Amino acid sequence: MKNEISAMMDGELFEDEAESLLGRNKNDSSIRKNWAVYHLIGDVLRQPEHIHCDLSSKVRERLRDEPTVVAPRGRAVKQKMRTFALSAAASLSAVGVVAWMSLQISPEVAPQMAMQQSALRPASMQIRTNSNDYLMAHQEFSPSTVMNGSASYIRTVSYTREEAGPQSNPNEK
Amino acid sequence: MRLHVAFYGVLLALVAHAHAEEKSALDWLGVAAIAGHQTNYSGVFVYQYNDRVETSNLIHVTEAGSEYEKLVSLDGPKREIIRHDGQVWSYTHHQMVQMDSQQERSRFPFLLPEQLAALSANYQAKLLGIERVAGYNAQVLLFQPKDNLRYTHKMWVHTDSGLLLKAAVLSEKNQVAEQYAFTQLQIGGQIDRSWLKLSDMAGLHDKGLHHSPETDKTAKEITRINSGWVADMLPTGFKKTMEILREMHGKHAPVTQMVFSDGLSAISIFIEPNDEDEDDVEGLSSRGAVSLYRKILDKNLITVVGEVPPRTVMQVLDSVRFNGK
Numbered sequence: 001m002k003n004e005i006s007a008m009m010d011g012e013l014f015e016d017e018a019e020s021l022l023g024r025n026k027n028d029s030s031i032r033k034n035w036a037v038y039h040l041i042g043d044v045l046r047q048p049e050h051i052h053c054d055l056s057s058k059v060r061e062r063l064r065d066e067p068t069v070v071a072p073r074g075r076a077v078k079q080k081m082r083t084f085a086l087s088a089a090a091s092l093s094a095v096g097v098v099a100w101m102s103l104q105i106s107p108e109v110a111p112q113m114a115m116q117q118s119a120l121r122p123a124s125m126q127i128r129t130n131s132n133d134y135l136m137a138h139q140e141f142s143p144s145t146v147m148n149g150s151a152s153y154i155r156t157v158s159y160t161r162e163e164a165g166p167q168s169n170p171n172e173k
Numbered sequence: 174m175r176l177h178v179a180f181y182g183v184l185l186a187l188v189a190h191a192h193a194e195e196k197s198a199l200d201w202l203g204v205a206a207i208a209g210h211q212t213n214y215s216g217v218f219v220y221q222y223n224d225r226v227e228t229s230n231l232i233h234v235t236e237a238g239s240e241y242e243k244l245v246s247l248d249g250p251k252r253e254i255i256r257h258d259g260q261v262w263s264y265t266h267h268q269m270v271q272m273d274s275q276q277e278r279s280r281f282p283f284l285l286p287e288q289l290a291a292l293s294a295n296y297q298a299k300l301l302g303i304e305r306v307a308g309y310n311a312q313v314l315l316f317q318p319k320d321n322l323r324y325t326h327k328m329w330v331h332t333d334s335g336l337l338l339k340a341a342v343l344s345e346k347n348q349v350a351e352q353y354a355f356t357q358l359q360i361g362g363q364i365d366r367s368w369l370k371l372s373d374m375a376g377l378h379d380k381g382l383h384h385s386p387e388t389d390k391t392a393k394e395i396t397r398i399n400s401g402w403v404a405d406m407l408p409t410g411f412k413k414t415m416e417i418l419r420e421m422h423g424k425h426a427p428v429t430q431m432v433f434s435d436g437l438s439a440i441s442i443f444i445e446p447n448d449e450d451e452d453d454v455e456g457l458s459s460r461g462a463v464s465l466y467r468k469i470l471d472k473n474l475i476t477v478v479g480e481v482p483p484r485t486v487m488q489v490l491d492s493v494r495f496n497g498k
Contacts, residue, residue, distance in 0.1 A: 128454065128458065135463060137430060137441065138478040141441070142432075142438065142439040143288065143438065144439070144480055147328070147337055149231075149256075150261075151229075153256075154244060155220075155463055156263075157246065158227065
């Protein structure tokens with residue numbers, strides 16, 4: 001069993017073997033424990049100074065407290081969702097550990113992580129006014145124009161605050 | 174002409190249907206799409222996006238089968254949009270520029286049956302009861318996407334005229350990405366029509382507006398093409414509605430534009446030779462519900478624009494490739 005876990009960590013198990021191991025992992029706490037210990041060993045070997053906490057249980061707890069957003073549709077889907085949720089949880093905790101570790105180890109990795117995360121959040125950058133032509137060209141064929149008529153063109157002529165200041169003409173009526 | 178007769182037939186049927194029995198959310202959407210183009214109205218609406226609110230005046234008149242619309246911003250620098258059927262002029266920075274001239278567009282753009290079908294495949298449509306907007310009773314419609322690659326759309330449709338009184342686009346966490354709402358609206362009656370004759374270019378010339386040398390070039394050439402560019406990762410239900418080669422303001426070479434729509438929102442992909450203009454900043458930006466993502470791919474500048482979440486425009490752009498000869 002331990003050999004199997006070790007092989008899987010090294011990516012040396014075939015897909016079906018890995019799946020059966022993961023399946024057993026769900027029900028058997030000793031396998032889970034071994035899995036965690038092996039990772040801890042690996043981490044300690046790589047970075048002895050910085051291993052002092054186990055994030056995975058905390059992440060798991062937080063995930064458990066999260067409300068499930070997706071409404072299940074029938075049993076098959078439910079089953080699938082559970083697998084998804086599990087793999088999501090696994091990858092989340094992995095990201096958690098990696099992010100934390102990279103902050104500890106090499107500062108130059110941190111900005112990269114930050115960049116990737118910001119890409120997942122809604123864009124905070126405002127569309128620049130020199131892109132208005134693209135917006136206008138898009139608007140022309142968008143169903144939102146069918147529904148809102150010219151009202152949706154207001155998007156394309158919106159101005160930025162910076163622009164509103166110096167460029168607006170006081171003589172304008 | 175026969176088409177128009179058929180069209181009015183459909184309209185009458187829809188209106189009759191409206192009074193006869195309970196309408197579904199899709200029926201209401203169809204009614205609103207038609208009413209918005211057929212009704213004469215004038216009013217003030219607010220457009221709220223990000224942390225900002227802008228107020229504008231909107232007049233819409235249908236005369237002799239033609240549609241005229243004038244939008245004037247009431248805050249900030251004066252911006253004005255005049256639309257006559259498929260032609261759009263924009264007045265900003267003291268310049269009147271013709272933006273669009275799409276002759277082919279039907280005079281009453283209408284939600285096509287296949288668009289409605291795509292819509293119900295990708296959104297859960299719901300009726301949410303009656304609310305009051307700008308003093309009118311409105312039927313509330315909700316369109317919730319079945320995946321996280323598009324936004325939720327909420328609409329308030331006037332129960333009598335079918336006009337869209339308010340429209341909100343909501344992000345995943347039910348935060349308002351943007352919304353339009355009339356705060357004051359006059360439907361029918363005496364509406365100012367003095368500006369109607371200004372909406373042909375001759376009128377604009379007479380008014381003594383400047384024309385930059387480029388302006389004449391922006392009387393756009395639009396050619397339908399098959400460019401050979403494809404995007405493999407469009408969200409399901411987005412069908413190509415248009416692929417054209419167009420002139421664009423300030424661009425030396427014609428730009429390829431592909432438009433995909435799922436019935437409620439659209440994604441445009443623009444492809445042009447990269448002229449290394451420093452103004453064309455790569456990356457992600459947004460305004461209200463519109464996301465824009467731009468990247469240089471080999472020697473081409475690709476811009477993806479749509480009323481979809483940022484992750485969708487990124488996913489689409491990253492899947493763009495040339496599949497032609």
